[in-house]
Amino acid sequence: MKVLKAPQEIKLEKLPKWMSQKAFDEHYNVLYKGYVNKYNDIQELLEKADLSGGNATYSQVRELKREEAFAANAIRLHEAYFRSIGGDGQPSGKITSWLTEDFGSVENWAEQWRACGMSARGWVVLAYDMTDGRLHNYTLDIHSDGVWDAVPLLVLDVYEHAYYLDFAASGRKTYVDSFIASVDWAHVNKLVDHLELEKARSAA
Numbered sequence: 001m002k003v004l005k006a007p008q009e010i011k012l013e014k015l016p017k018w019m020s021q022k023a024f025d026e027h028y029n030v031l032y033k034g035y036v037n038k039y040n041d042i043q044e045l046l047e048k049a050d051l052s053g054g055n056a057t058y059s060q061v062r063e064l065k066r067e068e069a070f071a072a073n074a075i076r077l078h079e080a081y082f083r084s085i086g087g088d089g090q091p092s093g094k095i096t097s098w099l100t101e102d103f104g105s106v107e108n109w110a111e112q113w114r115a116c117g118m119s120a121r122g123w124v125v126l127a128y129d130m131t132d133g134r135l136h137n138y139t140l141d142i143h144s145d146g147v148w149d150a151v152p153l154l155v156l157d158v159y160e161h162a163y164y165l166d167f168a169a170s171g172r173k174t175y176v177d178s179f180i181a182s183v184d185w186a187h188v189n190k191l192v193d194h195l196e197l198e199k200a201r202s203a204a
């Protein structure tokens, strides 16, 4: 049975001041909603797909399933990105302890995050990894990259479309610094609680 997605409502007022109306419209209204529409198109096509002709070089199912993963991750990563920002950038509570335990200090985490932000072609994800019960900064070059069994807590979009309008194509470093200064750590702590990651971590 197909399950169609509706776009999550994201409000510019909740996002940091550095994000302009134009950049928000391009990123949220055009790109993000475009991924939702394409994901739903794929679900409709999968309903009617010929399941008898599976083939790993080319088949209708192969191509649809490949792009389904691409669109599904694009949607989730963008939603996590927009929810990651709009705060004061000051880590507090549980996540401060975990960043300190797993990276040595919050400053060490931020240093590695900045380096990842300059090195990834698509995304930087702070994830809680279920396999070792630790936080990791992972990088993705394309939406469909990723590490399984790792829960994204903080997501940075470093595709050029995310920053060239507000920071210029050469402004990635300033953009990454601006992102860090506007992280919504209260949201990250809420995720840790909601997903009961403390229980998972103590059992790891």
Ligand SMILES: [Fe+2]
Binding pocket: 027, 031, 078, 157, 159, 161, 162
């Ligand atoms: Fe994006």
